Amino acid sequence: MDFEFTEDDRAFGRRFAELLDEKLPTDWQGFFAEDREALAFTREFCRDLGRAGLLTVSWPLEYGGQEAGVWKQTLLRELMTASGEPRGPQYMNLNYIGPLIMKFGTAEQKARFLPPMARGEVIWTQGFSEPDAGSDLAALRTRAVDHGDHFLVTGQKIWSSYADSPADWNLLLVRTNPDAGRRRGMSVLLVDMASPGITVRPIESMGGWHEINEVFYDEVRVPRDCLLGPLDEGWGVIGSGLTLERIGIPRYARAQRVVERLCDHVRETGRAAEPDVRQKLADLRVRCEAAKLLAYRAISLVAAGANPSAEASTARIHATLLEQAVGHVGLEILGASGRLGSPSEDHAPLHGLVKQQWVHNIPATIGAGTLEIQKNIIAQTALGLPRSR
Amino acid sequence: MDLTLSGEQRLLADTVRDLVERECPPDLVREIEKSERGFGDGHWKTLADLGLTGLLLPEEHGGAGQGVLDLVVAAEELGRGAMPTPLLASAVFAAAVIDLAGSAAQRARWLPAIGAGTAIATVAVLEPGARDEWGAPDAALTPHGAGHRLTGTKILVPYAHVADVLVITVKVAGVAVAGSVLGTDASTPGAGMSTPGADVSTPDVGVAAGAGSGGGRGLVLVDPGAPGVTLRRQHDGGGEPVFEVVLRDVEVNAEDLLGTPAAAGPALAVALDRMTVASTAYAIGGAQRALDLSVEHARSRRQFGQPIGAFQSVAHRCVDMLTDVEACRYLCYQAAWKLDAAWKLDAAGKVDAAGRLDAPGAADFEVAAAKSFANDAIRRVFTHAHQVHGAIGFSMEHDLQLHSRRGKTFELSYGGSTWHRERVARGLDL
Numbered sequence: 001m002d003f004e005f006t007e008d009d010r011a012f013g014r015r016f017a018e019l020l021d022e023k024l025p026t027d028w029q030g031f032f033a034e035d036r037e038a039l040a041f042t043r044e045f046c047r048d049l050g051r052a053g054l055l056t057v058s059w060p061l062e063y064g065g066q067e068a069g070v071w072k073q074t075l076l077r078e079l080m081t082a083s084g085e086p087r088g089p090q091y092m093n094l095n096y097i098g099p100l101i102m103k104f105g106t107a108e109q110k111a112r113f114l115p116p117m118a119r120g121e122v123i124w125t126q127g128f129s130e131p132d133a134g135s136d137l138a139a140l141r142t143r144a145v146d147h148g149d150h151f152l153v154t155g156q157k158i159w160s161s162y163a164d165s166p167a168d169w170n171l172l173l174v175r176t177n178p179d180a181g182r183r184r185g186m187s188v189l190l191v192d193m194a195s196p197g198i199t200v201r202p203i204e205s206m207g208g209w210h211e212i213n214e215v216f217y218d219e220v221r222v223p224r225d226c227l228l229g230p231l232d233e234g235w236g237v238i239g240s241g242l243t244l245e246r247i248g249i250p251r252y253a254r255a256q257r258v259v260e261r262l263c264d265h266v267r268e269t270g271r272a273a274e275p276d277v278r279q280k281l282a283d284l285r286v287r288c289e290a291a292k293l294l295a296y297r298a299i300s301l302v303a304a305g306a307n308p309s310a311e312a313s314t315a316r317i318h319a320t321l322l323e324q325a326v327g328h329v330g331l332e333i334l335g336a337s338g339r340l341g342s343p344s345e346d347h348a349p350l351h352g353l354v355k356q357q358w359v360h361n362i363p364a365t366i367g368a369g370t371l372e373i374q375k376n377i378i379a380q381t382a383l384g385l386p387r388s389r
Numbered sequence: 390m391d392l393t394l395s396g397e398q399r400l401l402a403d404t405v406r407d408l409v410e411r412e413c414p415p416d417l418v419r420e421i422e423k424s425e426r427g428f429g430d431g432h433w434k435t436l437a438d439l440g441l442t443g444l445l446l447p448e449e450h451g452g453a454g455q456g457v458l459d460l461v462v463a464a465e466e467l468g469r470g471a472m473p474t475p476l477l478a479s480a481v482f483a484a485a486v487i488d489l490a491g492s493a494a495q496r497a498r499w500l501p502a503i504g505a506g507t508a509i510a511t512v513a514v515l516e517p518g519a520r521d522e523w524g525a526p527d528a529a530l531t532p533h534g535a536g537h538r539l540t541g542t543k544i545l546v547p548y549a550h551v552a553d554v555l556v557i558t559v560k561v562a563g564v565a566v567a568g569s570v571l572g573t574d575a576s577t578p579g580a581g582m583s584t585p586g587a588d589v590s591t592p593d594v595g596v597a598a599g600a601g602s603g604g605g606r607g608l609v610l611v612d613p614g615a616p617g618v619t620l621r622r623q624h625d626g627g628g629e630p631v632f633e634v635v636l637r638d639v640e641v642n643a644e645d646l647l648g649t650p651a652a653a654g655p656a657l658a659v660a661l662d663r664m665t666v667a668s669t670a671y672a673i674g675g676a677q678r679a680l681d682l683s684v685e686h687a688r689s690r691r692q693f694g695q696p697i698g699a700f701q702s703v704a705h706r707c708v709d710m711l712t713d714v715e716a717c718r719y720l721c722y723q724a725a726w727k728l729d730a731a732w733k734l735d736a737a738g739k740v741d742a743a744g745r746l747d748a749p750g751a752a753d754f755e756v757a758a759a760k761s762f763a764n765d766a767i768r769r770v771f772t773h774a775h776q777v778h779g780a781i782g783f784s785m786e787h788d789l790q791l792h793s794r795r796g797k798t799f800e801l802s803y804g805g806s807t808w809h810r811e812r813v814a815r816g817l818d819l
Contacts, residue, residue, distance in 0.1 A: 001398065001458060002391045003726045009390070071390050263817050272819040275811075282813035286720075286758040293719035297392040304393060314712050372701070375708040383684050383707055385698040 005071060012068070013075035016054065020083055023048065029343045029351060030084020032207060032360050039165060042088025046120030049087070056094055056118040063102070063110060064118025070303045074296075078253035089124070089162035093117040095248025097124045097171050100241045104188075104229035113169070113190065125167035125193070127157035127215055128238070135373050137173075138182040138235070142217060144174040144189060151176070151189060151227070153197075153220040159367070163213040164202045167193050170215075171241075177232045186234040190226040197221070207360050239309075245368050246312040247298045251319035252291035255326045258357050259284045261350050262330050271333075280329050287325065291318040310382035313374040320364040320371065327358030392719065398462045405463045408435060409470030415788045418471050418628070426551070427630030428473040437506025442480040445663075447488065450500035456729035457663055461670035461721055468674025471791040473629050475509050475548040477671065482664040483510035483556050490608055490648030490656035499554060499610075508553040512660070513543035513634050521804045522661055528636060530559040530607055537641040539609060539617075542633065549620050549632035552613050557636070558657065561607040561650050606654050608647035615639055627798030628791065662756045665803040666724045669763045672799035673717050675792035676767045679774040680710040682789055686778055697777075706773040713766040720759040727755040754816045761809035764800045771796045 005013070023045060031038050049055045050064075058073035059065020077094075080087055087094075098117050101109055116122040133140040142155025153174055163170070170191040177185030191198075197220040203212045229237040263281055266272045294315040301308040331338040331354055340348040341355020348355075365371040379385040394402070413432060421429055436442060444460055446452025460481065467474060484503045487495060487510065502508030514522045528541020539559060549555060611618060617639040620632045648656055684707055687698030697703045731751035771793040775782045782789040804812075 001394055001722060001726065003723050004730070005390050074390075263819060266819065278814035278819050279807060279810050281817060281819060282761070282810040285817060286762050286810070286813055289723075289758050290716040290720055290762055293392065293723060294716060296390060297715075297719055300390070300392040303391075314715050317712050318716060372705070375705045376701070378708045378711060379698075379704040382711060383704075385684065385687060385704045385707060386696050388699045388701045388704050 005075070009069075009071050009075060012072045013079065016076055016079055019052075019054075020079055020086070024083060024086060028084065028086070029353075030356070031086060031088045032084065032211070033343055033352075033356060039088055042086055042090070043120075045086050046088070046090045048120070050118060050120030053118075055087070055090070055120050056098065059098070059102075059114070059118060063098075063114035070299055074250065074299060077248070078250045081250045082253040082257040084254075087120075089165050089167070090117070090120060090122075091249065092126070092161070092245075093122065093124055096241045096244040097126070099244050100171070100188075100237060101190075101228065103240065104237050106225070108225065109190070109228065122169060123162060123165050123167045124169045124171060125160045125163040125165075125213075125215075127160050127170055127172040127191075129159045130156060131158055135370050137238075138186075140173065140175060140186070142172075142174045143178070144176050144187060144222065146176060146231075149224050151222045151224070153189065153191070153217045153222055155217050157215045157217070158203075158213075160200075160213045160215045161211055163193070163200045163215050166200070169193060171228075173234055173238055176234075180232055183235045185232050186238075187231055188228040188234040188237045189222050190228055191220065191222050192226075195220050195222070206362060240307060242368060243307055243309050243312045244302075246316040246374075247295050247302070249319075250292075250295060251323050251364070252288050252295065254357075255291070255319070255322050256285070256288040258326050258330060258353060259288060261353055262333060265350055266333065277333055280333060284322070284326055284329060287318070287322045291315065291322045294318050310378045313369075313377045316368070317371060317374050317378075320361070323357070323361040323364050327354065327361050330354040331358055392722070394462065398459060401459060402462045402466055404439070405441075405466035406469065408439070409466055409472055413470045413472045415471070415791060418473065418791055419785075421473050422628055428475060428548070428551075432472060432474060433506060436474060436476055441476060442506040443504030445481060446484055446500050446504040450496060450504060452500070452504045457666055457725040458722065458729055460667055461725045464667050464670035465674035465677070465718075468671035468795070469678045471628060471675060471678070471795060475511070475551065477664060477667045478511045478547040478629075479503055479509045479552075480506075481667045482660055483512050483554075485660035485663050486512055486556050486608060486656055487610075487647065489659055490652050492648070494644070495610065495647060502553070509548060509551050510554045510556060511546055511548050511552045512556045512558075513546040513549070514558045514657075515543060515545045517542055517544055519544070521808050522802075523658075523804065523808075525606065526558040526560050528557060528559045529562060530609060530641060531562050533640075536643060537609075537646075539611065539636050539639040539641050541636050543636070544633050545623060545625060545631045546634050547629050547631050549613060549634055550622070550630060555611045555613050555618075555634065556647065557609050557611050557634075558653075559607045559609055561605045605650040606657070607650045608653045608657065609641050610645045610647055611636070611639060611641070625798055626794045627802075628795050658750075661803065662724075662752055663728060665756055665760050666721060666728060668799060668803055669717070669721045669724070669759055672763060672767055672796060673714060673721055675795050675799075676710070676714050676717065676770040679770055679789060679792050679796075680707065680714055682792075683707055683710060683774045683777040686781075690779075703777055706777055710770045710773050713770050717759070717763045717766050720755075720762050724752060724755040724759040727752040753812055757804075757809040757812035757816070760804055761806045761813065764806040764809070767796050768800055 031042055046055060053066050056065045057068040057076060058070055061067055085091055098114055101113050128137060130140050130142060142157060144151040144153045170193050172189045172191045174187055174189055175185055176187040197218040199216040201214040203214060205212055259281060266277050271277050298308045298311040298315045301311055334349050334354055337347065337349050338354060341352040342348060343351045345352065380387060412435060440453055441463055443452040444455045448454040480503055484500060487499050499508065499510060503510055516527055528539060530537045530539050617637040619635040623631045623633055625631055687703050687707055688696055690697050774789055778789055781787050
């Protein structure tokens with residue numbers, strides 16, 4: 001057991017932090033701020049990182065990585081997330097879409113899909129939830145009919161992140177065998193978003209610009225070589241991906257950055273001596289540490305070759321509740337002036353950082369499996385409790 | 390970075406767990422708690438034979454020279470079985486104070502015996518009205534002839550009745566000591582709660598302390614059988630025998646003074662951090678046991694025609710317990726690791742006490758993070774555990790109470806959440 005990064009890892013982190021300082025625009029508010037211009041920047045930024053081999057440092061050389069190890073990748077992710085995700089939608093490529101293709105893909109699929117991710121040239125979206133299949137994902141009905149050399153996909157997905165960025169490709173969970181039982185008979189398809197028959201309808205969210213979408217599929221033709229993993233066994237493929245997704249975003253790093261900015265703020269405004277403020281900020285900082293350590297524990301297990309499902313859910317529960325607490329408690333510390341939350345507003349404390357933290361984390365306990373689903377996973381897998389509804 | 394236990398650490402945990410399950414069943418714990426002695430002599434010998442009493446002690450004094458990280462792995466298993474044992478009071482807390490503040494002669498006299506388990510030492514630090522262990526003592530050491538006399542009252546001193554030596558924190562009259570690095574001489578007059586840190590920004594506390602108060606802190610060794618020492622059993626429900634120690638004009642000679650007053654504060658601060666982390670590990674073991682009992686109950690207890698664990702409201706309480714216990718565990722491991730990293734033995738395995746006291750606050754954040762989080766989290770865990778168990782968990786016949794009583798004692802010992810969060814706040818430059 002060792003709680004320290006190697007000097008080599010730390011030096012890598014320092015170099016990357018310098019690079020971020022240099023590349024990020026001075027008025028950078030983060031990808032999730034209400035600034036559509038940010039998306040254009042993220043595309044350019046990803047290509048730059050791709051050229052420097054920094055998007056997928058932990059990947060094998062043959063797919064455009066540097067085989068730099070999981071901890072350098074973790075430090076890099078932390079800096080990205082803390083800085084408001086300058087990679088934009090492409091964080092998902094590294095977090096789970098790429099690793100899923102690496103794990104379940106054919107040699108051709110790996111050669112075709114992974115290098116563009118490493119070069120920072122491709123935006124992926126995903127299609128899991130449907131209007132009548134949210135937490136009960138196995139109730140999904142979007143149908144892929146097997147026509148031998150291709151599938152024809154018809155149905156509707158919802159909450160597809162970044163589909164209108166626009167996304168180039170889509171990791172899509174569909175029903176290929178309606179007679180095989182709820183969790184059997186599903187498959188994962190890699191779908192070219194330029195295919196005829198796809199319609200994207202952005203959903204306006206509380207977070208401002210369109211990051212979530214409905215996607216309609218009308219007899220969309222998907223070649224058979226775009227089937228990821230075994231036919232009818234997509235549930236296991238997705239389950240493995242969700243474990244990675246749950247620990248892929250170092251949410252604690254963003255939370256800690258906001259806590260640090262709040263500490264600066266109360267110091268600058270002469271409120272650092274207020275016992276209540278000191279207690280609240282210290283509590284949030286401690287929770288950042290707890291969430292980070294639980295993520296590191298799950299990553300340690302992944303590094304050792306395990307698929308730590310309950311551990312990933314434990315880490316995610318701490319991180320998402322922490323992110324929400326930082327928004328709520330932070331705004332309470334700011335008080336009335338915290339109502340001004342848009343970066344463009346004069347007098348917005350910390351340029352609206354804390355209010356943004358609040359609003360963008362309302363769905364933190366909903367996406368990638370709700371808090372309740374995470375708890376069900378832990379109850380059943382780690383505690384051996386009966387299935388409950 | 391690697392947050393998995395080493396093979397040796399897993400082996401140690403398994404060994405201690407097997408031993409506790411075999412030799413310390415809950416019914417025996419109940420029996421021991423009712424006894425005069427308050428711990429099992431057989432257990433004590435077993436722990437000593439296993440090397441736990443000497444685990445942390447320097448090799449030059451017959452110890453194993455291992456780290457706090459190894460200790461917490463073992464302590465968690467003792468806590469899981471609620472084993473009453475002087476191990477932490479003697480071989481962790483008292484041994485650390487003697488090791489860090491003691492003269493060569495004092496260390497040679499006590500450390501090998503404590504490490505072998507043939508002697509028991511305990512630290513008397515709390516006084517009536519105290520809210521934490523960091524407050525300035527009132528027990529007064531005054532010059533008398535060639536030596537000193539000690540008068541004062543200590544409370545909640547664990548295992549004082551079997552101690553071969555008491556380590557006592559005292560106020561040293563006429564010895565001016567600048568506030569120690571951790572500001573352990575600072576106190577809020579009358580409140581009984583110390584403030585973490587010498588340069589606390591809160592204006593109304595921590596000012597009239599240290600040098601200005603006309604006294605420094607000292608540590609002395611006292612024979613519990615000496616004239617003027619009276620022990621009286623106290624009952625705090627924490628499962629361990631604790632005592633009021635009244636000291637009336639107890640004779641203290643030069644060789645009984647433990648370190649210089651300047652070294653006493655930092656030595657006590659480092660020893661308290663070690664004890665805080667060790668006791669956190671013991672408490673985590675109890676919380677883990679409460680979780681295990683709750684899960685067993687949720688699986689077997691049927692109401693409305695199904696196991697109550699099939700109700701999501703019950704299942705999710707169990708999960709909340711697990712996520713809290715896991716967070717406590719890794720914060721505790723980290724604090725232990727940091728204590729070891731901050732006070733590494735030198736290359737020759739020799740302990741340089743003076744050198745190790747240069748930065749007594751080096752693990753401030755990690756220790757304070759672990760204890761502040763664990764205090765609140767373990768309280769939540771036992772609240773859930775009692776709710777899942779229903780009425781039976783309130784019964785003394787059920788094992789849950791063994792752990793929930795200890796959990797509350799833990800929360801009230803070695804600094805509450807507010808105290809440790811203030812320590813974190815200072816680390817954030819607030």
